[in-house]
Amino acid sequence: MPLEIYLDLISQPCRSVYIFAKKNNIPFEFKKILLFKGEQYSEEFGKVNYFRKVPAIKDGDFTLSESIAILTYLAEKYGTPDHWYPADLQTRARVHEYLSWQHSGMRGIAGKILWLKLMIPKAFEIDVPKERMDSLLVDLEGSLTAFEEKFLQDKPFIAGQKISLADLVAIVEIMQPLGAGVNVFEVRPKLSAWKDRVRAEIGPALFDEAHQMIFNAEEMSKTIDPSAKEIFKPKIKKMFL
Incomplete structure (x- = not known):
């Protein structure tokens, strides 16, 4: 199953995750959640993120919320260039x-x-x-x-x-x-x-x-x-x- 990333680019944390994934050629399916239409409150999205906020990711059976946690997860999983999340x-x-x-x-x-x-x-x-x-x-x-x-x-x-x-x-x-x-x-x-x-x-x-x-x-x-x-x-x- 492809990595799914739930985003609305009016949101600052969503933009950080989107830019990072695109810049590092991380394959993902963009799942658009329109905040001003209240799509974050749907029952389906609630299964991805209990807090009903974006960004969120679904990686197989694994789900994760909070942009900083997502960014560091992606950096570690996909072995992005060291300067993003330095080993030193x-x-x-x-x-x-x-x-x-x-x-x-x-x-x-x-x-x-x-x-x-x-x-x-x-x-x-x-x-x-x-x-x-x-x-x-x-x-x-x-x-x-x-x-x-x-x-x-x-x-x-x-x-x-x-x-x-x-x-x-x-x-x-x-x-x-x-x-x-x-x-x-x-x-x-x-x-x-x-x-x-x-x-x-x-x-x-x-x-x-x-x-x-x-x-x-x-x-x-x-x-x-x-x-x-x-x-x-x-x-x-x-x-x-």
Whole structure:
């Protein structure tokens, strides 16, 4: 049975898994789960991921959730080039250091920009208090500064001279605000140069393909089914407001 990967590329973790699998020529069947149609709540998908979130994989009878677990599983199983998930103990520790920090330090902040600035007010017609948005943008600046000063420093990539899973997980999160018109690279030349290196290593065509839904996020926000909006509104208010 072929490896099945369940994805919606509007999701940052889904993009990291998609890019990694495609870049490393890992054969898989793309199982699209449309989050804004509520397909993650189907009984069938619940058998793949108890938590009903993407990404998730099904490898024969083995199922796995959580993007970091999936990325490391794929790296180990398919013997991808060492730079992605280095064998050297200290270099791998640098990768894990970023992957551990990013859950709250980057993902918990950058990922909310698209929601609070675009999806919640425009797609779900819920007012977002200005002070909430302003506070989040201040937090984002703090996270980006920490990324540059602590994790990137003067290196080409987070773990040193070569791209790793840390850079891949970082770039998909840091790209997310662009969907809401917040260009985090515009006034940060170091961050912008790093992004260009990551894009070049991934390959511009694959990088742009994976992020196409982010570039079209505003148009996509207009296509959400009205009945789905009513289902999601209470969840969104609880998560973001």
